[in-house]
Every structure is written in C-alpha cells, then in structure tokens.
Amino acid sequence: MTLLLLLLAPGLASAQAGGQTAFRKACARCHIARVDAPETKARPRSNLVGRYAGAGPNLGELLPKRNLSQVRTWIDAPYKVKPGTGCDTRLLAEADKDRVISFLVSRTQPPTKRRDVAARQELEKGIAERREQQARRKQDPKNPPKQGSK
Structure with a gap:
C-alpha cells in the first residue's frame, strides 16, 4: 500500500x-x-x-x-x-x-468546530455522564445514598 x-x-x-x-x-x-x-x-x-x-x-x-x-x-x-x-x-x-x-x-477542508461549540458539547457530554453515574449509584443496592444527598 x-x-x-x-x-x-x-x-x-x-x-x-x-x-x-x-x-x-x-x-x-x-x-x-x-x-x-x-x-x-x-x-x-x-x-x-x-x-x-x-x-x-x-x-x-x-x-x-x-x-x-x-x-x-x-x-x-x-x-x-x-x-x-x-x-x-x-x-x-x-x-x-x-x-x-x-x-x-x-x-478545501471540512470546517472545524468553533471552540465555543466544541466546549459546550464537551460540557454537555460530561453532565450527561455524571447524571448517568448518579442514576446507576441510586439503583445499586450495595451503595446506599449518602446522608444529605437527594
């Protein structure tokens, strides 16, 4: 090749x-x-x-x-x-x-993402991952919710 x-x-x-x-x-x-x-x-x-x-x-x-x-x-x-x-x-x-x-x-090149768009997408991805982890923790019987947490 x-x-x-x-x-x-x-x-x-x-x-x-x-x-x-x-x-x-x-x-x-x-x-x-x-x-x-x-x-x-x-x-x-x-x-x-x-x-x-x-x-x-x-x-x-x-x-x-x-x-x-x-x-x-x-x-x-x-x-x-x-x-x-x-x-x-x-x-x-x-x-x-x-x-x-x-x-x-x-x-020509494919347009690159603007920095603010890329940063917002990265932030939204991080938030979604944290929410998913929190949901899994609530469903796991081995890890009871901590005092004072919702």
Missing part, C-alpha cells in the same frame, strides 16, 4: 499543479481559494469585483457549500447561472475545467 502511494504521489502532485495553473489562468484574476479559520468574518462585498485577486468570492469557502455538479455547471457556463457575471471561463479546455475543480477540492 505504501509503495502504491509513493508511486502515485508524483502524478497527484503534478495533477494538483496543473489545477493550480488552470486556476491561476482562469480564476485568480478575481478569486482566491483559501480556507480561512471559522472565526474569520466575511469580507464585505464591493463593486470592485474583477479588479484584484480576492475581490470575488473566496472559492475555498464557497466549495463546501456547493456540490460538484453545481461547481461544474458554473465553470461550464457562469453567465447562464448568473447573467451579467464578469466570470469568463470560455478559454478553459475541458481537461482544465476538471483540473480546476480538483484543485479547489484540494484547497
């Missing part, structure tokens, strides 16, 4: 590099593909779309919200999905479209 991964690694790396090249050619004029921390606030939209990289949606954050069919439909004909868009993918070859999608998938 390890040997297979070692043999495939150069091909995967070159495929990702090809996707990055295609992304730079067709998308990087307006978009970035980066996954920011979940706590990062959304960038305000402006009328500067197309004037600098990052002016359009961050595709690293957008891809987890779309399925691959939706992404492919957009890449094939963005003007059909959103008339008047400045996104122009007509010069991308079919193979480059696939490479762009592969590159975007490689740039």
Whole structure:
C-alpha cells in the first residue's frame, strides 16, 4: 500500500499543479481559494469585483457549500447561472475545467468546530455522564445514598 502511494504521489502532485495553473489562468484574476479559520468574518462585498485577486468570492469557502455538479455547471457556463457575471471561463479546455475543480477540492477542508461549540458539547457530554453515574449509584443496592444527598 505504501509503495502504491509513493508511486502515485508524483502524478497527484503534478495533477494538483496543473489545477493550480488552470486556476491561476482562469480564476485568480478575481478569486482566491483559501480556507480561512471559522472565526474569520466575511469580507464585505464591493463593486470592485474583477479588479484584484480576492475581490470575488473566496472559492475555498464557497466549495463546501456547493456540490460538484453545481461547481461544474458554473465553470461550464457562469453567465447562464448568473447573467451579467464578469466570470469568463470560455478559454478553459475541458481537461482544465476538471483540473480546476480538483484543485479547489484540494484547497478545501471540512470546517472545524468553533471552540465555543466544541466546549459546550464537551460540557454537555460530561453532565450527561455524571447524571448517568448518579442514576446507576441510586439503583445499586450495595451503595446506599449518602446522608444529605437527594
């Protein structure tokens, strides 16, 4: 298995590099593909779309919200999905479209839990475990309830 991964690694790396090249050619004029921390606030939209990289949606954050069919439909004909868009993918070859999608998938990660959500879930789990232990103690005839406990 390890040997297979070692043999495939150069091909995967070159495929990702090809996707990055295609992304730079067709998308990087307006978009970035980066996954920011979940706590990062959304960038305000402006009328500067197309004037600098990052002016359009961050595709690293957008891809987890779309399925691959939706992404492919957009890449094939963005003007059909959103008339008047400045996104122009007509010069991308079919193979480059696939490479762009592969590159975007490689740039996205499943969102991590926010710390406060994770802490709350951990706290609720601990409370549930303590309640379960208390219920078992009450049912165990060998351990009578302590004086003053409910």
